[in-house]
Amino acid sequence: MTMRPPHISGAESPEFDRSLLSQLIQCIDRELLTQIHLKSSSTHNPVVVEQVPIPWQLLGAGNYAAVFAHPDYPQQVVKIYAPGLAGFEEETEVYRRLGAHPAFSECLYAGANFLVLKRLDGATLYDSVQQGLSIPEQVIQDIDRALDYARAQGLNPFDVHGRNVMMFEGKGYVVDVSDFLHPGTCPKWRHLKQAYYWLYCPIIRPLKLRIPYSLLNVVRKSYRYVRSHLL
Numbered sequence: 001m002t003m004r005p006p007h008i009s010g011a012e013s014p015e016f017d018r019s020l021l022s023q024l025i026q027c028i029d030r031e032l033l034t035q036i037h038l039k040s041s042s043t044h045n046p047v048v049v050e051q052v053p054i055p056w057q058l059l060g061a062g063n064y065a066a067v068f069a070h071p072d073y074p075q076q077v078v079k080i081y082a083p084g085l086a087g088f089e090e091e092t093e094v095y096r097r098l099g100a101h102p103a104f105s106e107c108l109y110a111g112a113n114f115l116v117l118k119r120l121d122g123a124t125l126y127d128s129v130q131q132g133l134s135i136p137e138q139v140i141q142d143i144d145r146a147l148d149y150a151r152a153q154g155l156n157p158f159d160v161h162g163r164n165v166m167m168f169e170g171k172g173y174v175v176d177v178s179d180f181l182h183p184g185t186c187p188k189w190r191h192l193k194q195a196y197y198w199l200y201c202p203i204i205r206p207l208k209l210r211i212p213y214s215l216l217n218v219v220r221k222s223y224r225y226v227r228s229h230l231l
Contacts, residue, residue: 035051057070076118091115122167123167138171156184
């Protein structure tokens with residue numbers, strides 16, 4: 001059975017086309033949900049997508065869900081949770097509380113195990129470092145303000161790191177809010193900002209260095225090991 005979140009963000013926006021959304025949902029039910037298969041071997045690794053029906057595109061995969069796009073619906077993305085993994089209801093609630101904010105996506109529709117979200121364009125900070133793109137301080141400040149806004153809505157910004165935040169035209173965005181109801185304190189964003197000011201600004205950006213993914217993955221895994229064993 002399909003359900004809608006208590007608040008459907010964007011419904012009053014002039015560019016929001018309810019009939020187009022209805023067509024997208026039918027397309028999801030007919031093409032995407034019947035043909036893809038998601039599985040997870042560990043909550044520490046991205047889910048595996050074994051097949052993507054044409055013309056759908058896989059935009060990315062996280063530890064709980066994968067995100068898809070259809071060329072006929074360029075303003076929306078579809079986030080599908082892998083079977084047996086928790087978090088879908090929590091993320092729906094997070095988007096309900098966030099409502100409309102320029103630094104976050106919006107939930108346009110919630111199905112049984114998927115969300116239709118407003119698409120955010122840009123590059124993650126993780127990819128930006130690999131591509132040698134300049135990350136202006138405005139991006140960091142925008143994300144800081146967005147996280148403050150989330151806290152004001154009773155949320156707890158958790159698991160905010162380089163793959164969950166992005167930039168577009170010099171502005172910062174938060175693209176993954178699935179853990180914003182998680183309890184406790186997460187230092188990832190604070191540590192990323194320290195790396196930005198202590199390492200990126202004085203060394204990486206002036207030298208226009210491009211850090212390969214192989215090295216970034218070593219840093220990511222080393223950071224996770226240090227946090228779990230030493231911090």
